Every structure is written in structure tokens, then in C-alpha cells.
Amino acid sequence: MNDSNYIWLPAPTDLTLSSDHVHIWKIDLKQPESQIQSFQKNLSSDEIARAERFYFPEHRQRFIAGRSSLRSILGRYLNIEPSQVEFEYQPRGKPLLAAKFAERKLFFNLSHSQNLALCGVSYTRTIGVDLEYIRSMSDLENLAKRFFLPKEYEVVKSLPLDQQQQIFFRYWTCKEAYLKATGDGLVQLEQIEIFLTPTEPAKLLVSGNWSLKELAPANNFAAAVVVAGTIGDLCTWEMI
Template sequence: MSIITKHKYMTAAIDSWNSPPQNLTLDINEIHVWRVSLTQTESGLQTLAQTLSTDEQTKAERFHFPKDRSQFIVSRGALRAILSRYLHINPSHLRFEYNPYGKPSLIIAQSGNTLRFNLSHSRRMALIALTKNRDIGVDIEGINPNFPCLDIAERFFSPLENSVLRSLPEHLQPTAFFTCWTRKEAYIKAVGKGLSIPLNQFDVTLAPGEPAALLNIEQNPEEASRWSLIELIPSSDMVGAVAVAGDCWKLHCWEWKGEF
């Protein structure tokens, strides 16, 4: 399913995720987001593990719990498999470099100067977002109705966001909280500076039914107009968001099913 827009506001719903075409291309004005199940068979897990670099395999082995280890392998292996479809490079041959804040990118020789991507995973699912020649960030979170939303929001959200969150009916607050969190995380991941950007120094929308948007950045008010936020609904109990530089794009949502 394709969603076309020339403005900043769009939502990819649960039923938006479909199988990609055989001949997959990424045009300059497109954003592709892949939904990845982190539940794989043992043989599938082994196949993905074999495509990882030595440092990725070492990192995987550091996880104490097998579930965390397998989810890391699947998310990184799926990222390699998906990137290989665009670049026509063997997944195991892909090489990444990292900025000072840990954000990965492809090396220049493998289109790292044009193809941009970002990865996020939570619970049983990952999202991988790709575009060309513009910064991009993605985040996914599971909705936890028992999470101490108001207490955490008081520490990390802006005064405006706290005010909106507290004004909502109690049963809507968990979804609104995680909606806000994913939008803020997607933005700081797109910028590539992680939590060095204080979460309480910029505002995003979070109320149910309100379009995803970056409203204001305290230190640089003009910066907000440079970014678009896209709401993603990968499942009934999860929320997600993509932040991307610019405001004219076509969104495609694909389902990864273990293809190489």
C-alpha cells in the first residue's frame, strides 16, 4: 500500500503493511518503512546470525538472556537483508560506521552518502525506515497500561506535553504517553545526537486524533519547520513514529518475511 502526501501529516495504520514488489526501488522522494517480526525459527535465526559482522556477533553474545540475544540477531540480520535488496550487495558484505553518538550508517563506498536508514525494536517487533539524501529516525514502543506515565513524563516531557497528557482521561494516558515518547525518540534519532538532546526542550503532539507534528524546539524555533513526523501503528498494542527531514514524500510500508 502506498500513501502519498505533500504535507507533513500522515498515519500508517495496522493494515498498511504489505509484501514488497520483486523489483524493489527507492526513489528520491520516498520513505520505506519495514515491519519485522522478531520471532524466527531456529534455522532462520542461524541464517541471520551468519550474515552479521564479527563485532555484531560479539555484541550478540554479550546479552545475558537468550530472548534478547535472538532479538538483536534478528533485527540486525533483517536490517542487512533489507539493505541488500536495495543495494544488491550480499548482506554479510555490508559495512557500517557510527557517529560519535552511536548512530549507524553505511560506509560511503556502499551508498552511505545517499541511502539513510534507522532501526528500532520493542517486544516482538522491529521497524526499519529508509530514505535517500535526508536524515531519518524511527522508534517503536509497546503500550504498557500499568506504566507510571505521569511520573516519567514529569521528568522527561516538556511543560506543554505534560499539560496535554494530564488533561486526557486516565484510560487514554498510556497510549498518549508512548505516542509522545516515540515521536520524541524518532526526532532525536533522526538528528543523530541521541539523548544529548534533552527531551523536555522540544514539543510534539500527543493527543489522540491529533496529527503527528514537531511543534517547537526551545533552542532553535525555526528548526521545527524542517521536519516531518509520521505516525505508525504497527499493531493494536504498539505505537511508532518516523521523523524525516523535509515535507514532500511518498510513504510505503512493507512487511519483511525473512526474505533475502
């Protein structure tokens, strides 16, 4: 999986994004309360209302940190303040940039797990990102049998227990990233074919022109990005 070991660097002041490039941003959602209060100033009234509906304080804080960071990231490409970024929402709740920004042809996708988030940004092309914390699951084999293709399930089942979790979440993030890129909620996980092994990077075996890259943003995390077309260059930035 050598291609997943990207170096996460601070982004340059002058960001350029061409049509064959993809930028991935790593966001630390665990922030002190003073920073959360500062982040909240960037949010819209509906985002603040949504944050207040979370029952657990850590979930509220993660949402505020993630949404404010997303606004900061997009603001850098649009050359506007984070609070000036406006969103529209698809029926399934996926945020898009408002129609007023349509001529910028900027696409993005956000995924979070535990205290980490990833934001993928591309120019002119749809993008999907998925991130999962690799954790112990008592029903892992049953889930693999239900949501994976038979040959994928056999790969998971054939491995020692200590390797099954990592392989399971690699499959899962690759499939979810594809679903998020296509925006097709009707396609099921078991209809998306992924080839991978413990030592080889994943390959997306679907019709159409799509590119898949796996990422390793932190220990015990699996992640993947899928983009329409070819990924000429993938830059991994760390949100500071």
C-alpha cells in the same frame, strides 16, 4: 489518527526509492532457532560477538534477527548480499553504512521493542524511527512531567487512565524519532514540542524543515518516523 493506519505489504522485487519517498519495514523478531542460525550467517564477527554477550537467549535471538533483517533490507537497495553490507558507528553507537557506500546516499534507522522492529530507509535525507510497546507504567505521570513540556504533560494528565498510556507513548516515540533523525544527543525530550490529541495525528513544532508521521505497526505499539524535508510518499513493507 487516520494517517497512521498504513497497510503493511510484501515489498516488490524491484524496489525504487526516490528522494521524496520513505520506506518503513516491519520485522518480526520472534523466529525459530533454525531461522536464527540461518540469520547468523549474514552477520560479521563483531556482530556475532555482540550477540553472544546478551545474557538472555531471547535478547540474543532478537538482536540476530534484527541485524540480519537490516542487512537483508539494505542489501536489496544496494544490490548486494546481506553479508556484504558494511557498517560504521557514530560515537553513540548508531550504525551507518560504511564510507564505501557513501555515493549511494542511503540513510536508515532501526528501532525495536519486544518482538517487533521497524527499519526506516530514505534517499539523501536523514531519518529517525522509534517504536515502543504500549505498557502499564506506575510512574507515567512523573515521567511525563520530567520529560515533556508543561502543555504536553497537561494533556496526559487530563485524560482518563486508560488513555494516558497511549498518549504518553505517542509523545515519546515522536520525540525519540526526532532525536534519532537529528543525531543530536544534546537536545532533551522536553525541548521538542509535539502537538497531538487522542483523535488528531501528531505535529512536530520545531525549527527547521522536518516531517513527522505516526505509525501503527501492530496492536499496542506506538511508532513514529521523522525525516529531513517533506515526505512525498510513505511505503510500509512487511519483512517476509
